[in-house]
Amino acid sequence: MEDKSQNPLQRLQCSVMNYDWGLPGRISEVARLHALNSGSQFDPEKPYAELWMGTHDSGPSFLVSNHQRVTLKAWISENPHVLGHKVLHKWGSDLPFLFKVLSVGKALSIQAHPDKELARTLHKLHPDLYKDANHKPEMTLAMTDFEALCGFITLKELKAVLYTVPEVGELIGAANAELVLQTSDQDEEKVKPVLQAVFTHLMSASKGSITDAVNKLKGRLHKEREVRQLTDKEQLVLQLEKQYPADVGVIAAFFLNHVKLNPGEALFLGANEPHAYLSGACVECMATSDNVVRAGLTPKHRDVRTLCSMLTYKQGSPEILQGVPFNPYVTRYTPPFEEFEIDSCVLPQGETVVFPAVPGPSIFLVTVGDGMMNTGTPKGHVVTEGDVLFAAAYTEISITSASELHLYRTGVNSNFFQAS
Ligand SMILES: [Zn+2]
DSSP states (O other), rough: OOOOGGSSSSEEEOEOOTTEEEEEGOOHHHHHHHHHHHHHOOOSSSSEEEEEEEEEEEEEEEEEEOOEEEHHHHHHSSSGGGOOOOHHHOOOSSSSEEEEEESSSOOOOOOOOOOOHHHHHOOOOHTSSSOOOOOOEEEEESSEEEEEEEEOHHHHHHHHHHHHHHHHHHHHHHHHHHHHHHHOOOOOHHHHHHHHHHHHHTTOHHHHHHHHHHHHHHHHHHHHHHSSSOOOOHHHHHHHHHSSSSSSHHHHHHEEEEEEEEETEEEEEEETTOOOEEEEEEEEEEEOOOOOOOESSSSSSOOHHHHHHHHHOOOOOOOOOOEEEEEETEEEEOOOTTOOOOEEEETTTOOEEEEEEOOOEEEEEEOOEEEEEEOSSOOOEEEEEOOOOEEEETEEEEEEEEEEEEEEEEOOOHHHHHOO
């Protein structure tokens, strides 16, 4: 019998989430990869939203073994050396990151993730809603064209919204609208409190006034569409209204940046930044946590007060990462968070790429093609699309492709090892 605990490379069977914003099975990358990963069928009409690769209790990954079902979490806690001593010392005997694939069919809720201190408080007060005490910085790397709402627009842009979208003014009230128009960009200390007051007012508006405003907006845009080209944001809010009728998020979208990523571009989100993914497929990495504070575009629990008080109210477009070439086949995306980084690898047929040994754990996901994966032992592993593999710390991985191979690797941020 093979001793599983000695193998530095472990195949994983991963959990899938069928949230209702996912794409239907027939066109969902998550459904395709999960079916390949688990050897199961997918339902062509059911939504498939997220594939989870990691140790979070809400969606555990399992070691593929003939004998019994062991979670990656249990195996790591029995074999903590696979994390490497620096990771073990910093985060304990659990994987610090959670890796995902997302297939976004319709908008996710307008949300933010708490910092560590707020996460601890929320988990203590409402363990049913906030299931862990960890923060959740995250990074999204587009696999297809990918759209999101992310961060607040600038004060100048918000003033333009007030002039062109009367429904926003109606909801925040004349006094608040005047407050925004009177605030100067130069007056940096004032901008954030003003934005906070106005956004909180909007998000706390009564159900009736929101329904009125959204209906008015919709009627007006439908009329104006016949005589002029609607702006990008106007087209987006009409689309959001179809997905979430009479939801405050339709109006809140006017306050946020509409970000469009090309495949291979990435976006990262620190604690307390508002965002909502809108459409497309991506890989996503985050600290091991599922803490989400929601306030719009959702049938789920809303916590408007917490959301509005936690946000940083930073303004302006977010930074887009293009990635940095790590070698001819690998592009690396490094966010400013210790817990993770993502490598994207495109390997032409018949080529070999080496991922040097690193002092922390990695997870590999093959999305296209097949090949052989080697760890220095004579026996290689045949890998094909849908395969997910955990690699222990200090393991050099070499991969040779049988056909053009696409894979992603996520691991602890290299900067963490350099700094410590
Ligand atoms: Zn998020």
